[in-house]
Amino acid sequence: MGIFAVGLFASYFMEEFNMTFTDQLHEQAATLWQQSFDHPFIQQISAGTLPKAVFRFYLLQDRYYLSEFGKLHEQVASQVTNPKGRTFLLEGAQGLKDGEIAVRKGFFETLQISKQEIAQTPVAPTAYNYVNHMYAELYRGTPGRAIAGLLPCYWLYNEIGKRLIAAGSPDALYQQWIETYDSDGYTDSVQKMIALTNETAARTDADERTAMAASFVRSSAYELAFWQMAMDRQSWQAG
Numbered sequence: 001m002g003i004f005a006v007g008l009f010a011s012y013f014m015e016e017f018n019m020t021f022t023d024q025l026h027e028q029a030a031t032l033w034q035q036s037f038d039h040p041f042i043q044q045i046s047a048g049t050l051p052k053a054v055f056r057f058y059l060l061q062d063r064y065y066l067s068e069f070g071k072l073h074e075q076v077a078s079q080v081t082n083p084k085g086r087t088f089l090l091e092g093a094q095g096l097k098d099g100e101i102a103v104r105k106g107f108f109e110t111l112q113i114s115k116q117e118i119a120q121t122p123v124a125p126t127a128y129n130y131v132n133h134m135y136a137e138l139y140r141g142t143p144g145r146a147i148a149g150l151l152p153c154y155w156l157y158n159e160i161g162k163r164l165i166a167a168g169s170p171d172a173l174y175q176q177w178i179e180t181y182d183s184d185g186y187t188d189s190v191q192k193m194i195a196l197t198n199e200t201a202a203r204t205d206a207d208e209r210t211a212m213a214a215s216f217v218r219s220s221a222y223e224l225a226f227w228q229m230a231m232d233r234q235s236w237q238a239g
């Protein structure tokens with residue numbers, strides 16, 4: 001092997017070595033994330049052309065997702081031994097009630113989504129499967145796998161927010177949606193969730209890290225499917 005090849009080989013390993021665990025997760029999900037950035041739902045939010053009926057469907061399904069996501073934070077927190085991680089997860093659960101879910105009240109009013117409509121809307125397959133995946137990672141897996149499964153939600157939306165904020169949307173409601181995911185407070189919570197994932201990965205073994213990565217990639221796939229679910233107005237009935 002020539003000296004050049006040896007050098008290339010060494011630099012490849014150095015790079016691998018310097019990568020954090022979450023950098024590796026990010027790399028494994030890169031194609032799925034790109035497909036989310038390019039998805040017509042996101043493109044049309046940005047252009048202001050997304051039909052309001054599709055956005056309404058998304059919000060109604062997301063309401064279910066968000067309330068389960070908050071419960072998951074509490075249930076993961078009760079199983080996490082690291083006190084800093086537990087505090088962060090409990091704050092996240094509270095933050096969801098005060099922030100993300102509260103912001104949605106305004107959206108619901110603007111789109112005239114009533115309590116009755118919320119109560120009568122069945123959960124769609126993808127929303128159901130995504131939430132069940134996170135519960136399965138916790139109850140048939142470990143708190144670490146559940147944490148890895150929660151991470152794409154924080155991180156992907158922040159990446160989407162950063163990409164969309166520069167151009168903005170001509171639609172005021174979509175602009176407000178974009179701004180939710182580009183605030184400083186939110187970016188800070190993403191960094192804390194990334195740190196919690198890295199700390200959890202550092203305290204475990206290679207097999208568990210592989211299982212955490214699988215959980216992260218599955219959640220990334222469900223994030224992508226979630227946009228399509230709204231565009232298809234997905235239901236349990238065939239056709």
Ligand SMILES: Cc1ncc(C[n+]2csc(CCO)c2C)c(N)n1
Binds near residue numbers: 066154155
């Ligand atoms: C399907 C789906 N995935 C991610 C988010 C975004 N999100 C939900 S909770 C939370 C944590 C902080 O509020 C974030 C970023 C969403 N709304 N819906």
